[in-house]
Amino acid sequence: MRRRLRYACLAAAIGALAGCSSMPEIHRISPNQVTDVSGYWNDTDSRLTAEQMIGQMLNEPWLDNYENAHSGTKPVVIVGDVNNLSSEHIAVGTFINDMQRALINSGDVRFVASSGQRGGVRNERKDQDLNASADTRNPMGQETGADFMMEGTINTIIDAAGNTSVKYYQVNLQLINMRTNVIAWIGQKKIKKHVEYHGIRP
């Protein structure tokens, strides 16, 4: 009887140790799968925002208007400030990069390096001026000027009490004509989430 009890205790101890294993459980899932874990802004929100903005940007008349006025030339856009005015730390660069990729690949819009990116490029060009051979050297003063600057904001309105929160995100993007300051296009994406937190935990 006592021996059986010892074996049972040993088995229970091994089981408990196995339960305490520090190895995480991992499942690969599609990047397009909706995964809402915490209720905060996540990859799904970023992807949905990028998709909607791309659709709006490519299907609205500013693009045709520009091409018609410039003998079919595709507009050049520079990414300006997209300010996060929300109450969450949001990686704005994620959906901006998604947008840039889709728009560049569409062939309808061209992008030039933003102010943050071009510093490194200019330094490299200066370096080429000194160190690169004449036939591979890229000269200064040949950059393409942007026709439009893309700017925007992310805002949140949160209505919360107790364990319930309603989160409303609004992403606004706009294209401003660099020559005239005319706002040529405004894109908007709204996301609303109802988040119910648990009042009881283990």
Add this chain to the structure above:
Amino acid sequence: MDRPSRGAVRAALALCLAMALSGCASYVANLRQMDRALAAHDPDAALAALAPLKGGHSEALYLLDKAMLLRMQGDYAGSIKAFEGAKPLLRYLEATSVSETAAALMLSENLRSYTPPLYERLLLHVYQGLNYLQSGDAEAARVEVEQIDVLLKRLYPGTDAAPHGGDAFARYFAGLVYEDAGDWSDAMIAYRKAYQAYRAAGLPVPPGLQASLCRFADYLGLDKELKAYKQQFDVDHWLPVAPHGQAADGQLVFILGDGLAPRKVAVTQWVQSPKSGHLFSISLPALRADPPRISGATISVGGETATTARVESVAQNADKALATQLPQLTADEIARNVTRAVVANKADDKRQGLGALVSLIGTVVDRADTRIWNTLPDNIQMARVALAPGTYHVTVALTDGGAVVGTKTFDNVLIKPGRITFATWHAISY
């Protein structure tokens, strides 16, 4: 199966007691080691002393202390990571734990996960905001002050204000961040809420806040409000707000963290029943502050001097928070004594004298919860100086009744037009 012998039961109980005592002793010993390291200006050693406290029911407190110690080392990225790790945990811990509540009501308050009082949660966002500002990310600092607003609105819908105080400086800091971002309506709203919070707490309105209220009430055309502030504060001049992009001067905001927040100690009273020999105890936390010795600080920069004014008393907030918790803690202590008495009586029924041992172990294990975010300063002081754009050498002198007891210099402090530059010093010992 044979019943265990009396000796085996006593040995097992003694082992439990020893384990419980050693756990408490090592926790307290680590915190003392951390305090000594901080007093010796050695945040590395303080972090090393903190490391064993990771995990378990004090994980949130561990992250808060770690973030503060990393800030003291100037490791803002590390501090940001630790604070961001604490935030979702604190939200999760708001839910009531059935198992922890049951364990706490039977054995000890220390079996609950550490959940910080409101003033600590707000200071998390303030220090995280400072981390971002000192890393050059003003936009992320703005997110932090938005989170202060969201937290207060969620916890106190309708008033957006903490009923027991602790929110005044957080609101004042929010105003500064909005002002730096050029969001002047938001800045005015935050300054106004800070003013209301200082008044509601019966605290003096800091001179810098008085000037900000007048500046922005003036700029935004809030004439009646401006008149009321001028009368109340006896202020008749302030730095006018320049329209966006036209500001000639910038500002230096110097924030001094003075000393360390009070520690909590357990105050325990024991009574033994002469009839049964059972022990009863009431163990409640009490604050032990080591009052800072400085009366203020003088900032010298670009030919200007300014003195700091107190904007937050962490010690006072800790005092208020404990006062609001004490009735519940006392009721829980009484419940634990009743539970222990029932268990001890049953143990006596099985074997006479065992109940006394059970009650002894129960009372020793049941020590007051003395966890508190002690790496916060005892109080926070602030000075604001308007400066022409440029790079400055800033000297800070800590004073005690006119005598200088410590100095520190900040080199290459960059002032930009229309912007606020934040400089901080957590002076722990001097």
